[in-house]
Amino acid sequence: MADFVISEHVAKAIILVFDSQVLGVVFASAIFGLFVGAIPGLTATMAAALLVPMTFFMPPLPALGAVVAVSAMAIFAGDLPAAMLRMPGTPASAAYAEESYAMALQGKLELNLSTNLICSVAGGLVGVGFLMLAAPLLAEVAIHFSSFEYFWLSCLGVSCASLISGKQTSHALLSLLFGLGFACVGIDPVTGVARFTVESIELAGGIHLIPSMIGAFALSELMRSSAEQGLSLAPVQEKIGALFSNLRFVATTYWQNFLRGSLLGTAIGALPGAGADVAAWISYAMAKRFSKQPEQFGKGHLEGIVESTSSNNAALGGAWIPALVFGIPGDSVTAIVIGVLYMKGMNPGPSIFSQTPDLVYALFIIFILANLLMLPLGWLAIKLAARLFRTPRALLLPMILMTCVLGSYAMTNSSFGIVLMLFFGILAWLMESHDIPIGPMMLGIVLGGLLEQSFMTSMIKADGKMIGFFERPIAAGLSVITLCIWSIMLYRLLSGISNQNARRQA
Amino acid sequence: MRLHDRVLGLILIGLAGLLGFHSANLTGPSGYGLGPGLFPNLIALGIAACGLLISLKARNKPGPMIVVDPRLKQGSGLIAVSMMPAGVIFYVLVIDWFGFMLTADIMIALLSIALGASRKASLLNAILGSLLAYGLFAELLRVPLATGSWLNYFRGF
Numbered sequence: 001m002a003d004f005v006i007s008e009h010v011a012k013a014i015i016l017v018f019d020s021q022v023l024g025v026v027f028a029s030a031i032f033g034l035f036v037g038a039i040p041g042l043t044a045t046m047a048a049a050l051l052v053p054m055t056f057f058m059p060p061l062p063a064l065g066a067v068v069a070v071s072a073m074a075i076f077a078g079d080l081p082a083a084m085l086r087m088p089g090t091p092a093s094a095a096y097a098e099e100s101y102a103m104a105l106q107g108k109l110e111l112n113l114s115t116n117l118i119c120s121v122a123g124g125l126v127g128v129g130f131l132m133l134a135a136p137l138l139a140e141v142a143i144h145f146s147s148f149e150y151f152w153l154s155c156l157g158v159s160c161a162s163l164i165s166g167k168q169t170s171h172a173l174l175s176l177l178f179g180l181g182f183a184c185v186g187i188d189p190v191t192g193v194a195r196f197t198v199e200s201i202e203l204a205g206g207i208h209l210i211p212s213m214i215g216a217f218a219l220s221e222l223m224r225s226s227a228e229q230g231l232s233l234a235p236v237q238e239k240i241g242a243l244f245s246n247l248r249f250v251a252t253t254y255w256q257n258f259l260r261g262s263l264l265g266t267a268i269g270a271l272p273g274a275g276a277d278v279a280a281w282i283s284y285a286m287a288k289r290f291s292k293q294p295e296q297f298g299k300g301h302l303e304g305i306v307e308s309t310s311s312n313n314a315a316l317g318g319a320w321i322p323a324l325v326f327g328i329p330g331d332s333v334t335a336i337v338i339g340v341l342y343m344k345g346m347n348p349g350p351s352i353f354s355q356t357p358d359l360v361y362a363l364f365i366i367f368i369l370a371n372l373l374m375l376p377l378g379w380l381a382i383k384l385a386a387r388l389f390r391t392p393r394a395l396l397l398p399m400i401l402m403t404c405v406l407g408s409y410a411m412t413n414s415s416f417g418i419v420l421m422l423f424f425g426i427l428a429w430l431m432e433s434h435d436i437p438i439g440p441m442m443l444g445i446v447l448g449g450l451l452e453q454s455f456m457t458s459m460i461k462a463d464g465k466m467i468g469f470f471e472r473p474i475a476a477g478l479s480v481i482t483l484c485i486w487s488i489m490l491y492r493l494l495s496g497i498s499n500q501n502a503r504r505q506a
Numbered sequence: 507m508r509l510h511d512r513v514l515g516l517i518l519i520g521l522a523g524l525l526g527f528h529s530a531n532l533t534g535p536s537g538y539g540l541g542p543g544l545f546p547n548l549i550a551l552g553i554a555a556c557g558l559l560i561s562l563k564a565r566n567k568p569g570p571m572i573v574v575d576p577r578l579k580q581g582s583g584l585i586a587v588s589m590m591p592a593g594v595i596f597y598v599l600v601i602d603w604f605g606f607m608l609t610a611d612i613m614i615a616l617l618s619i620a621l622g623a624s625r626k627a628s629l630l631n632a633i634l635g636s637l638l639a640y641g642l643f644a645e646l647l648r649v650p651l652a653t654g655s656w657l658n659y660f661r662g663f
């Protein structure tokens with residue numbers, strides 16, 4: 001009976017997906033993602049943030065499909081300038097940019113790019129496979145969650161983000177606290193008191209997520225890119241020869257790297273706060289650790305590339321698991337997705353699988369479709385890459401700024417959205433100048449409301465007694481994991497100080 | 507521009523104090539044990555702790571209190587970084603008076619020239635860019651873009 005119900009939902013989902021509007025939006029977003037991803041300095045998150053204002057005016061499925069397609073394509077496209085210019089198009093390609101460029105210098109550019117393309121497609125499909133399997137199963141467990149479990153889950157989400165951000169723990173924690181602080185602006189959900197609104201009607205509604213994301217991820221990038229105008233973009237090779245000629249060799253030699261990269265990428269993607277870039281770095285390190293030829297790494301060796309390029313695309317699917325099931329973003333793109341879901345009235349959480357199952361299955365199909373679409377479009381992008389890099393940035397950056405301004409305006413229908421974008425853009429630029437990552441701040445803004453509300457509701461339920469937070473079995477399990485993470489964070493924070501002392505004494 | 511971690515830590519402690527002071531003044535309806543200031547207060551404590559840690563870690567770190575990026579020290583670098591925020595401020599200030607088309611044309615053209623494009627290419631970029639943005643946002647997505655109050659002067663004739 002259950003199988004029949006699922007197949008009925010899948011059949012409905014297929015009808016929803018194979019609609020001309022949905023397919024058109026996915027195709028156009030895919031091309032946009034390839035373009036943005038291939039321009040060094042413009043990230044997949046920025047591409048997704050720029051798309052969101054357009055999705056405001058679309059039905060839910062094409063809106064979500066657009067974000068899926070744009071992020072998948074941008075992550076792959078970031079490999080092109082990494083190999084041809086030694087400039088990663090997105091942070092997700094940074095881990096193996098040197099290695100790819102070394103291959104290109106040895107005349108193996110075609111082998112490198114075709115391996116990147118095939119592994120990105122296959123890694124992406126592994127990530128989607130896990131998303132399709134794990135998300136509905138987890139949702140069945142999560143449907144019984146109360147405010148206690150959601151409190152610990154939110155804590156786990158924000159703690160993971162600070163722990164895995166790759167920067168100093170104190171800086172990542174600070175960024176997170178900024179985000180949680182911004183989430184307090186507006187009417188307090190429990191008492192109804194206005195907080196930090198400086199008597200502004202617009203601020204009473206809270207910090208609008210989309211303009212703040214456009215500012216933090218897009219405007220700050222534009223500020224950085226405009227300062228780097230002098231960089232020349234001369235590719236190592238103008239003409240690309242035949243692709244896919246050595247793929248049998250790659251498949252038979254490096255299949256283990258592919259499998260390990262895809263699985264690890266999915267798992268890292270599913271951790272809140274860790275995205276495709278972290279997945280690629282860890283997979284590259286893992287490939288080197290288990291390699292029989294670790295001395296070849298950095299000299300144009302394919303092993304690490306296979307593992308990390310599969311990993312970063314697999315992470316995309318993995319990141320959707322906590323986003324859909326718990327409403328906790330797995331990475332910065334899914335933080336934007338959560339904003340889109342709320343905008344469309346599809347509140348993320350386990351009930352999304354029972355309330356809108358057709359849409360969820362349709363989303364899975366779009367994921368598969370977007371990854372398959374990457375094959376022909378990726379091939380085309382590789383062939384046109386040299387021309388893509390010649391797009392004059394002096395003409396491109398003002399156009400992107402215009403899109404940021406209009407996108408932020410469209411979200412609030414007032415200049416308030418633009419001012420908010422400007423504020424977060426400058427703040428993110430300043431934060432990055434001080435090595436403070438911006439990802440945890442955005443996660444704090446997304447999760448702040450849930451964290452505070454679940455904490456307050458739980459305190460009222462438990463009559464102010466903290467023991468109530470540990471009485472339910474799943475809540476107790478989550479609390480143990482969270483407390484372990486907090487202990488690691490505290491250890492790292494304190495060891496940072498003691499290391500300084502030791503260095504001083506030495 | 508980068509502040510020394512000691513200065514950054516002190517600024518953060520100050521910021522936390524300010525946040526804590528404002529949070530202490532937030533009072534909820536009587537009978538609520540957990541007031542609206544509880545969460546912001548905890549955040550203020552966290553920021554203060556981070557500020558203290560950053561300061562402590564950097565207490566023996568040498569170097570000037572403020573380091574300015576060499577690119578920013580040259581006038582062109584500073585202009586390059588500030589031109590994007592300046593473009594946004596210009597847009598917000600004049601949009602109601604000039605309207606979307608004119609504001610977008612001026613903004614895109616000036617930014618393109620400042621980034622090093624030729625005047626002819628910048629002008630073409632501005633005209634095509636503003637038309638494209640208008641078509642996409644105003645016509646397709648139905649976002650109400652300002653027409654500009656300067657046109658009212660001509661409406662009387």
